[in-house]
Amino acid sequence: MTVAIVDYGSGNLRSAAKAFQHEAAGRKVLVTGRAEDLARADHIVLPGVGSFGDCARGLRALAGMMEALQENVVRRAKPFLGICVGMQLMATRGVEHGIHEGLGWIHGEVVPLEPDTGAGDHRLKVPHMGWNELTIGDPAHPIFAGLAPGAHAYFVHGYRFAAADAASVLAEVSHGGPVTAAIGRDNMVGTQFHPEKSQAVGLSLIANFLAWRP
């Protein structure tokens, strides 16, 4: 069993790889930028920090990677997890510093986070940075198995996934209005938060993903 973590030059892969190794239970964790490695992976993870456009460019710069993702995630239906910008890349497009095409797996756009400050005693900040409690819309989803109600996850982002179809939103958080925390369909999920930085909650979500047989 092999977990492939796609390395396209985006930021901090080390903590993601370490967290997956922690929960790997004998699986091989392969950090790779080679498209052909996806063929022999059982689970595929797309991390990402930075801007949507940079990440989309980085991914496209890897020979054959877009095709390999389509082949292995869409056609061969391998379990897929996108994290932060990796989750946002699942969208139709992103509008951060220009309009950039995403993978187009979940209909929607990645748009600036503009919290409604309302009557709060001080302003809600952007980036949305820190721990926020998840409102899980689909508690039966295997990825959320064993998570206590009100579990917290760690977020750092200034843009949000505006899903075209509410059914693809698996979890939300509140930051001056509802913000998509997790999306998914079929064999794919994406988390706006960082499971690899979310202590016990994050590690159990990673374990759930690795045990997932959609």
Place this chain on the structure above:
Amino acid sequence: MLKIRIIPCLDVKDGRVVKGVNFVDLVDAGDPVAQARFYDQAGADELCFLDITASHEDRDTLYDVVRGTAEQCFMPLTVGGGVRNVDDIRKLLLAGADKVSINTAAVARPEFVAEAAEKFGSQCIVVAIDAKATVPGRWEIFTHGGRNATGRDAVVWGERMAALGAGEILLTSMDRDGTKGGFDIGLTRAVADAVGVPVIASGGVGTLDHLVEGVRHGHASAVLAASIFHFGTYSVADAKAHMAAAGLPVRMEPTAPAPEGANP
């Protein structure tokens, strides 16, 4: 709802913790990785390492510390001190830091902040501001641990840093640092209200009420403290319980049992 973060800060010199937790019977109290594990299991929301190694050439020890921490702690880690160029940032991120804090280098060349944010994303660029009161209601920023005056206004500087791409401001009152007299609330509030990015209040925490004041009156998004945690005056859990009782949103998660060797 987003929670107020409690961030213990460890000073690291030549790969060793200078002031660390001394109330637990850690096998090696000077080992930053052991300290980080302790705070991870204690429910800290983030961790901060401040490298105070004198020589830039001896910084390889810091990368080892960050690497070791990233292997064992699955929590956000900010590393600051001596970050001078894009290569320093890259090395820290590759070692496993999530955010890097820039201080003197931002004052020397503000465009560095923009370059860093463009390259790595604002989410991992923290600008540290050390400020001292000059006249009532005005604060000036200092570098080199408070020794060098810059003539720059702290609020204006904070706004400029956020505009250049800083994702967060770590704001330390040099007047209060080490005094245990509480945050400089006027400074914290002036900067927090001026910038759209989160502000971490730092410098002066001596009691748990100080943490509450930093958020309630200073409008900070996070509070950083060193000695109250390291010297065992209070635990992270004490701090969270106190803030929750004061009506502030904090993350209370059932935490794992204390690490081996801990004897609180």
